Amino acid sequence: MIKEHFQEGGVAMTNMCQCGHCTHDLCMHRVPIFSTLNQEEIEKIANLIHHREYKKGEILVSEGEKSESIVIMHEGSAKAYKYTADGREQILYIFSEGDFFGEQNLLSDNTATYFVEALQDVKTCVLLKSQFQQLLHQYPEIAIKIIDELGQRMMRLENALQSMGVRNVDARLGSLLIEFESKYGSTVPEGILIQLPLSREGIANYLGIARETVSRKLSQLEQEGIIRSLNNKTILITDQSSLKEIAGTV
Amino acid sequence: MIKEHFQEGGVAMTNMCQCGHCTHDLCMHRVPIFSTLNQEEIEKIANLIHHREYKKGEILVSEGEKSESIVIMHEGSAKAYKYTADGREQILYIFSEGDFFGEQNLLSDNTATYFVEALQDVKTCVLLKSQFQQLLHQYPEIAIKIIDELGQRMMRLENALQSMGVRNVDARLGSLLIEFESKYGSTVPEGILIQLPLSREGIANYLGIARETVSRKLSQLEQEGIIRSLNNKTILITDQSSLKEIAGTV
DNA sequence: CGGACCATTGATAATTGTCAAAATTCGTGG
DNA sequence: CCACGAATTTTGACAATTATCAATGGTCCG
Numbered sequence: 001m002i003k004e005h006f007q008e009g010g011v012a013m014t015n016m017c018q019c020g021h022c023t024h025d026l027c028m029h030r031v032p033i034f035s036t037l038n039q040e041e042i043e044k045i046a047n048l049i050h051h052r053e054y055k056k057g058e059i060l061v062s063e064g065e066k067s068e069s070i071v072i073m074h075e076g077s078a079k080a081y082k083y084t085a086d087g088r089e090q091i092l093y094i095f096s097e098g099d100f101f102g103e104q105n106l107l108s109d110n111t112a113t114y115f116v117e118a119l120q121d122v123k124t125c126v127l128l129k130s131q132f133q134q135l136l137h138q139y140p141e142i143a144i145k146i147i148d149e150l151g152q153r154m155m156r157l158e159n160a161l162q163s164m165g166v167r168n169v170d171a172r173l174g175s176l177l178i179e180f181e182s183k184y185g186s187t188v189p190e191g192i193l194i195q196l197p198l199s200r201e202g203i204a205n206y207l208g209i210a211r212e213t214v215s216r217k218l219s220q221l222e223q224e225g226i227i228r229s230l231n232n233k234t235i236l237i238t239d240q241s242s243l244k245e246i247a248g249t250v
Numbered sequence: 251m252i253k254e255h256f257q258e259g260g261v262a263m264t265n266m267c268q269c270g271h272c273t274h275d276l277c278m279h280r281v282p283i284f285s286t287l288n289q290e291e292i293e294k295i296a297n298l299i300h301h302r303e304y305k306k307g308e309i310l311v312s313e314g315e316k317s318e319s320i321v322i323m324h325e326g327s328a329k330a331y332k333y334t335a336d337g338r339e340q341i342l343y344i345f346s347e348g349d350f351f352g353e354q355n356l357l358s359d360n361t362a363t364y365f366v367e368a369l370q371d372v373k374t375c376v377l378l379k380s381q382f383q384q385l386l387h388q389y390p391e392i393a394i395k396i397i398d399e400l401g402q403r404m405m406r407l408e409n410a411l412q413s414m415g416v417r418n419v420d421a422r423l424g425s426l427l428i429e430f431e432s433k434y435g436s437t438v439p440e441g442i443l444i445q446l447p448l449s450r451e452g453i454a455n456y457l458g459i460a461r462e463t464v465s466r467k468l469s470q471l472e473q474e475g476i477i478r479s480l481n482n483k484t485i486l487i488t489d490q491s492s493l494k495e496i497a498g499t500v
Numbered sequence: 501c502g503g504a505c506c507a508t509t510g511a512t513a514a515t516t517g518t519c520a521a522a523a524t525t526c527g528t529g530g
Numbered sequence: 531c532c533a534c535g536a537a538t539t540t541t542g543a544c545a546a547t548t549a550t551c552a553a554t555g556g557t558c559c560g
Contacts, residue, residue: 503558506558
């Protein structure tokens with residue numbers, strides 16, 4: 001079930017968000033694209049935003065759906081995916097706190113080009129495209145920030161494409177683990193602990209390989225003493241340098 | 251050899267470009283991102299632009315190089331690529347007339363993330379990032395255009411990633427041919443004639459497969475009567491619906 | 501504790517990569 | 531315009547890798 005929390009503008013409300021889900025630190029302050037704004041500007045925008053919550057497994061956006069708003073991830077993570085011609089799910093992105101999506105076709109009010117599904121319970125901040133466009137006219141710095149952010153996301157996509165081009169599957173899996181290290185890893189005495197955002201099948205759908213192959217390759221890495229699988233969603237990297245070598249990151 | 255054509259601003263020059271390479275139609279008018287500007291604004295910007303020419307095979311940008319300008323393709327086409335961990339060339343984009351690149355890290359003056367090499371003789375229009383940033387502040391519509399343009403490019407990348415995820419190589423090659431149809435194809439009585447921008451090896455490096463496999467698959471398509479290979483760089487699509495079926499585009 | 505879901509392992513088939521050789525195409529210069 | 535050499539492409543044979551199918555084993559949650 002999806003709850004909505006609109007900001008009831010007006011009345012005796014201060015510009016503080018009263019919805020109980022976002023105090024001033026949340027949302028706006030966590031999103032890089034708003035970082036150049038001052039407090040007053042932030043408060044002005046905060047009034048345009050409303051909030052949504054989703055449970056794990058729920059769909060935030062469906063491909064083909066009319067896309068009228070920009071969605072900013074506030075809590076939890078979600079996967080963006082399309083179906084390939086042969087019916088498999090191809091994961092394109094994993095969105096975490098601070099990421100946003102829906103900015104495609106900012107001008108033409110087109111339809112969504114992929115599905116977005118909650119990997120855990122998720123909270124989002126939503127802003128209508130039309131209002132967002134006005135914002136960009138008002139604050140060109142936001143536009144520049146967005147161009148920058150999009151540039152970075154493109155770099156990630158380009159890297160993903162580069163990895164997909166590697167014929168060696170071991171290297172691709174290695175790269176993924178290294179990517180996850182920085183995003184979902186924490187350093188512990190024994191190595192780096194990764195809380196995987198995806199199941200084995202999810203990893204397979206990210207890399208474009210069969211889930212059995214993921215299992216086999218992870219087992220192999222474990223036998224070689226490079227990782228340790230603590231449970232289905234937790235992996236310990238014990239030999240980072242070997243992993244990097246396998247990934248070809250040198 | 252690389253020739254440079256700077257616009258010598260000042261003196262008794264009108265705002266018309268005098269370099270002999272761009273009359274007013276060229277460059278500015280062909281680039282979608284400037285389409286919202288009026289003539290006067292366009293002329294103002296035209297003065298900031300300078301031009302470059304490259305011969306087929308020359309490198310426009312090297313990975314790691316400092317990237318201080320936005321490059322707009324004016325004539326010819328170029329491939330953008332990175333090297334994969336296993337040493338292969340992975341093509342990311344094919345830039346044609348009107349496309350631009352170098353917009354990554356508009357804020358942070360970072361280094362280029364891929365190589366760009368001329369596939370034919372190429373002419374470009376170049377604009378310093380710093381000047382470009384000022385432009386964005388002056389004309390927020392340009393920024394919005396760019397966000398839109400980047401959104402579209404991301405869609406292409408996402409589609410490419412989606413294709414790479416297809417395990418079926420036939421479908422991937424089919425998708426590529428269909429993509430080329432719209433960009434490099436012309437309709438003739440016998441079907442659709444495609445002037446390939448890439449060699450077999452180039453196609454292989456785009457799809458992340460071996461060049462021998464490209465040959466084999468194309469031969470197969472020819473035997474099935476779906477395409478006809480007129481020469482190394484020209485293909486005639488004789489049965490488009492079958493091709494779409496193979497590609498899974500239905 | 502039980503059941504549903506997820507992950508692993510094994511055996512086999514299909515696909516593609518690799519290496520090597522032959523054929524074709526392309527561009528240049530006579 | 532033709533001929534030559536270089537570059538590219540095609541084809542063949544074989545090896546390596548991964549997908550697929552099927553069965554077993556584990557894990558998580560109520």
